[in-house]
Amino acid sequence: LTIKNITTKHAGSITVKAENTVGTAEETANINIRSAPILLKPLTDTEVITNNDATFICAFQSSPQANIQ
Numbered sequence: 001l002t003i004k005n006i007t008t009k010h011a012g013s014i015t016v017k018a019e020n021t022v023g024t025a026e027e028t029a030n031i032n033i034r035s036a037p038i039l040l041k042p043l044t045d046t047e048v049i050t051n052n053d054a055t056f057i058c059a060f061q062s063s064p065q066a067n068i069q
Contacts, residue, residue, distance in 0.1 A: 001014075001016055006031075006033065006035045007033070008061070008063070010031055012030070012032070013028050013029065013030050013032045014029055014030075015027070018045075032062055034064065035068040037060040037061070037062040038060060038061045039058070039059075039060055040059040041058065041062060043056050
């Protein structure tokens with residue numbers, strides 16, 4: 001069995017089954033997808049008064065988990 005052009009949507013478990021007149025066999029395996037970070041929410045411009053903090057909300061999806069700096 002080959003899954004072509006695999007994406008993060010394929011993550012999870014997959015079960016294969018073989019069957020003939022004598023019986024059946026079944027096996028399940030997990031698919032863990034490794035991917036580079038994908039930006040889920042773009043940064044927005046902000047205006048800040050001097051000596052105050054600026055906070056930016058950012059969201060990424062990746063596997064393994066990304067470090068945001």
